[in-house]
Amino acid sequence: MTRIPFVDLKRQYAPIMNEILEKTGMTISSCRFIGGEELDAFCRELAHWWGTSGAVGVSSGTLGLYAALKVFGVGPGHEVITTAHTAIPTSEAVTMTGARVVFCDIDPETYVIDPDKITSLINSRTRAIIPVHLYGHPADMDRIMDIARRYDLFVIEDCAQSQGAKYLDGKAGSIGHAGVLSFFPSKNLGCIGDGGAVTAASSDILENIRMFCNHGRREKYDHQFEGTNTRLDNVKAAMLRTALPHLDRWNEMRQMAARWYRERLEGLSEIILPRSDKKCTHVYHLFVIQARDREVLSAKLKEQGVQTGLHYPCSLNLLPAYRYLDKGPGSFPVAEKVCSRVLSLPMFPGITEDEVDVVCSTLKKIYA
Ligand SMILES: Cc1ncc(COP(=O)(O)O)c(C=O)c1O
Incomplete structure (x- = not known):
């Protein structure tokens, strides 16, 4: 018999379950399922909490990483450096773009990517580094950003496990060129199913990520480029809005x-x-x-x-x-x-x- 569970979501949500049911119920009744007020409000509130200029809701952390890599132009012939110690979605997102994943060893104390071992992996094909703030502990962002500046690389922070973690005064995900959250149910901020969010330091990049996740379109039928469908649903956003505070x-x-x-x-x-x-x-x-x-x-x-x-x-x-x-x-x-x-x-x-x-x-x- 289990006396102490590894995770207990029922206990975590019990104090706010009625509110979640009410808010998601109202959103379902509105029949606004794709896009809508709840999604727009959640993205604004998330960005405010995150200390970023904006956020785009996506259907999962995996696809958020993929979208960010694609918008930074990562593709066949390129390499992306990430840690050998992470969940497979981090490296899957790289491979999905057609680029090659290059693993790097970790720091023995904090278990995140070891900046001392990154430089020797960089070559003319390298385009980006994905530090993963594993278990809720940020990677050494000062040193990683310094390497990225020296070699002209993009840094996409994988913050799937680190909502609210800080490196100095900056929240994880707000330091690199882009940051990606996962709302997988057991994450620090979880959802009623899969979900995620992306932020970016440049508003143009963020707008392109928003478009990429919605078939590359700016307005209905105004497709600027081909993207894909990887949006966060309005009902999930209503739940996340209730949980975020x-x-x-x-x-x-x-x-x-x-x-x-x-x-x-x-x-x-x-x-x-x-x-x-x-x-x-x-x-x-x-x-x-x-x-x-x-x-x-x-x-x-x-x-x-x-x-x-x-x-x-x-x-x-x-x-x-x-x-x-x-x-x-x-x-x-x-x-x-x-x-x-x-x-x-x-x-x-x-x-x-x-x-x-x-x-x-x-x-x-x-x-x-
Ligand atoms: C470190 C890490 N990166 C990426 C992901 C992918 O997130 P999602 O499950 O929302 O696709 C996860 C979640 O399992 C994760 O733990």
Whole structure:
């Protein structure tokens, strides 16, 4: 029997479920399903919260990354550098454009792309870098932007896991040339299904992304170029509008849970706790520890009713999908080692101190 779930969306949404049902119900009754007031208002409110000049709602984070890459002109013959330790959508979006993905190793402490290892991967085909703010911890944006300026590259921040995270004073996604959010239901800001949003530093680029996601059209039948259909629905926007005002508080609840974990697990020699760079504000989409024997640990926790997750069990270069890149074991030693040890502990807004206590005492008993 599960005593402590890994994620509990019902608990997170319970206080606002009636409001969500009312707002989405009204939007459904209006029969404005594609585009509409809720979508326009959500994009304005999201941009205000994000500290960006605008935002475009898209149908998923994956397609938001794809749209941004396409609008920056990335395509066949080009290369895009990203981390070997991420969810596959990051690299899929690159391949979808016809460009080649080039993986980079990670920082052993923060698990995000290691800026020291980027420069040696750049050549005349390189067009962009996609730093992924993994688990809710931003990548080293100053150094990445510096490299991008030196080599004339675009930076598209993958913020799927980092809504509200900050690098110095800037919110993740507002620092690069473009930033992409995912509203997959379990993300820090989740939706009633798939969804995402894109922002861009240049208003022209943002307008082109908006058009790309809506068949390249400016107005009805005024197609400036071919794009695709990857819009955020009006009903989903109504739900997201209801949830957005709660995001900062939900992030604080995640940060509080992370503190409870640290207080109880600090000093336990069998595991490594997540670290946070002083320049960054971590929003703990996931609370990921490293354990040498993580399969045994996760099985024993499960026996005791504690659910865990794996993000991600294998660095992307070792997946069958990327065999063609010929980057076998040992190509990205840090990412490969980290992936073999990571284990995500229960983390969601609303997890109680007692529950964190149970997770930690169960973990300690297992090692005792
Ligand atoms: C790091 C990362 N990038 C991109 C995505 C893609 O987002 P979506 O599921 O909305 O397509 C995800 C979500 O799983 C993710 O975790």
